[in-house]
Amino acid sequence: MANPRTFQIQEISAHPGPVPGRGTRREDQVCKYIDVTTCIGCKACEVACVEWNDHPFRETTFNDTYQTMPTTEWNYYNLIKFAEDERDGNLMWLLRKDQCMHCEDPGCLRACPADGAIIKYENGIVDFQQENCIGCGYCISGCPFDIPKFHPNTKKVYKCTLCSDRVGQGLEPACVKACPTGCLKFGTKSDMVQIAGLRAKQLREVSGFADAGVYDPQSIGGTHVVYVLHDIKQPERYGLPATPVIPPSYTYWKWLAKPIGLWMGILGVVAIFFHRVSFGPRLPQPEVPPPLPRQPDTVEAKRKETP
Amino acid sequence: MSTVERFDERARREADRVGETIVHRGELLRHPVYTRVLHWSVAIFFVLSLLSGFAIYSPWLYRWLTPLFGGGPWTRALHPWFGLLFTLFFFFQFLNWFAPMAWTQADRRWLKNIKEYSTHQHRVEPEDVGFFNGGQKIYFWAIVVSAVFFLITGLLMWFDHVVPRWVVAVSYVVHDIAALVMLAGFIIHIYEGTSHQPGTLHSMIDGTVTDRWAWTHHPGWYRAVTGRDAREDYERAKEEQNRAR
Numbered sequence: 001m002a003n004p005r006t007f008q009i010q011e012i013s014a015h016p017g018p019v020p021g022r023g024t025r026r027e028d029q030v031c032k033y034i035d036v037t038t039c040i041g042c043k044a045c046e047v048a049c050v051e052w053n054d055h056p057f058r059e060t061t062f063n064d065t066y067q068t069m070p071t072t073e074w075n076y077y078n079l080i081k082f083a084e085d086e087r088d089g090n091l092m093w094l095l096r097k098d099q100c101m102h103c104e105d106p107g108c109l110r111a112c113p114a115d116g117a118i119i120k121y122e123n124g125i126v127d128f129q130q131e132n133c134i135g136c137g138y139c140i141s142g143c144p145f146d147i148p149k150f151h152p153n154t155k156k157v158y159k160c161t162l163c164s165d166r167v168g169q170g171l172e173p174a175c176v177k178a179c180p181t182g183c184l185k186f187g188t189k190s191d192m193v194q195i196a197g198l199r200a201k202q203l204r205e206v207s208g209f210a211d212a213g214v215y216d217p218q219s220i221g222g223t224h225v226v227y228v229l230h231d232i233k234q235p236e237r238y239g240l241p242a243t244p245v246i247p248p249s250y251t252y253w254k255w256l257a258k259p260i261g262l263w264m265g266i267l268g269v270v271a272i273f274f275h276r277v278s279f280g281p282r283l284p285q286p287e288v289p290p291p292l293p294r295q296p297d298t299v300e301a302k303r304k305e306t307p
Numbered sequence: 308m309s310t311v312e313r314f315d316e317r318a319r320r321e322a323d324r325v326g327e328t329i330v331h332r333g334e335l336l337r338h339p340v341y342t343r344v345l346h347w348s349v350a351i352f353f354v355l356s357l358l359s360g361f362a363i364y365s366p367w368l369y370r371w372l373t374p375l376f377g378g379g380p381w382t383r384a385l386h387p388w389f390g391l392l393f394t395l396f397f398f399f400q401f402l403n404w405f406a407p408m409a410w411t412q413a414d415r416r417w418l419k420n421i422k423e424y425s426t427h428q429h430r431v432e433p434e435d436v437g438f439f440n441g442g443q444k445i446y447f448w449a450i451v452v453s454a455v456f457f458l459i460t461g462l463l464m465w466f467d468h469v470v471p472r473w474v475v476a477v478s479y480v481v482h483d484i485a486a487l488v489m490l491a492g493f494i495i496h497i498y499e500g501t502s503h504q505p506g507t508l509h510s511m512i513d514g515t516v517t518d519r520w521a522w523t524h525h526p527g528w529y530r531a532v533t534g535r536d537a538r539e540d541y542e543r544a545k546e547e548q549n550r551a552r
Contacts, residue, residue, distance in 0.1 A: 262368075
């Protein structure tokens with residue numbers, strides 16, 4: 001099947017004017033925009049997520065909040081966090097839709113030891129391939145946002161796919177489709193960052209949130225989910241890490257120290273092989289002499305005869 | 308402590324009653340049945356742990372080693388159990404061996420002369436080398452320390468949902484370092500036990516060694532079990548051989 005991208009005409013002989021259609025294709029990078037300031041906590045996104053992914057019903061834990069359950073789960077990729085915060089002596093209810101951030105530099109993917117269990121598409125979506133997952137759980141410790149969740153029965157790990165199945169068909173993710181306030185948007189990364197920047201500027205200049213800003217942490221190369229926050233200086237109040245990091249054990253150790261360790265093992269085997277060749281065995285002493293040859297070596301004798 | 312020793316003694320006695328070690332003339336009993344069974348139990352689970360662990364250790368080994376265990380998920384599922392059984396059997400081997408593995412002045416001297424040892428400067432070992440030499444003791448204690456780290460970090464990674472994220476990330480590195488230390492020792496151990504010192508593998512399979520092997524590699528132990536001087540017996544054997552020639 002012809003790929004429309006590779007078969008976009010680049011040059012045309014003797015053609016006056018520009019190549020038709022050139023430069024009209026948008027960038028590949030996708031992004032979800034979440035404006036926490038206009039979220040009303042209706043949980044339509046949660047329901048849409050469960051429905052689209054055909055997840056079984058899940059019992060919840062009541063912990064004195066409006067939050068559906070304490071954390072995201074293997075069959076609950078999308079959860080609005082209800083944080084009760086205080087600002088200038090007033091209660092502030094911080095509603096943040098929590099899900100996979102689809103990091104540009106994904107810690108889960110870095111940590112994963114199973115070939116092909118986690119992939120990242122050119123469009124930025126990080127997707128788990130459960131058929132290749134071995135259930136070791138390293139991705140869970142590699143994630144700065146505590147998103148991947150282990151399913152004890154299948155022994156596989158699951159998380160938000162950014163509806164890669166819908167996006168692949170040109171649709172927006174199910175949560176975005178369901179959102180009634182427009183606090184969720186989906187589009188290219190540059191568009192979403194620009195809209196988020198405009199909204200943050202509006203919050204700063206019109207709504208009196210002097211510290212409003214866009215959460216797109218550069219410590220992991222940015223994310224394919226961006227937040228507009230009332231207070232970008234304290235993302236911890238929303239349960240977001242200020243500078244999310246991947247443990248160095250999944251970066252430097254895995255791709256530098258581990259190959260060095262392997263090469264040292266190989267060198268060790270080579271070294272003992274050549275030690276054996278150079279020094280021979282340590283035989284019990286005194287060595288028993290080999291039996292004397294009973295007849296002359298005829299082959300060797302013949303060889304000496306011919307010049 | 309006394310109950311542990313009693314258990315140990317009883318296990319040794321039982322193993323000797325069930326199994327047997329045939330010692331021919333000109334041979335010495337080196338490893339009783341109990342030690343041999345433990346050694347090979349440890350060895351089997353060590354190799355299984357090593358192979359299944361190295362499958363997960365490196366992306367370059369994953370596709371080579373996981374098929375041995377029935378694929379990635381099975382490798383992941385079995386590895387902790389292999390490790391636990393290795394630790395269990397090695398714990399008994401530790402009880403069995405920690406006394407003869409105690410570090411002495413002789414081992415310090417042995418270690419000083421490791422260059423002469425590895426380049427075969429002397430035909431027979433110094434007379435103070437006992438049942439185990441310094442190198443064997445270093446390997447033993449390296450396994451003890453590594454096994455402790457293996458067990459602790461392994462359990463932390465196994466029950467990763469109850470410990471913080473950074474603990475798992477650190478455990479992962481410590482577990483790997485312990486594995487590399489063990490691998491280095493293992494390579495040398497296999498070499499010394501087979502190709503480099505003929506007769507040594509036999510001692511761990513059938514339990515016996517020849518007199519010659521004993522006075523060559525462990526003269527101190529030879530004197531302790533025979534009551535004769537290793538060097539004198541070696542010289543006598545040499546003379547006898549020269550006369551026969």
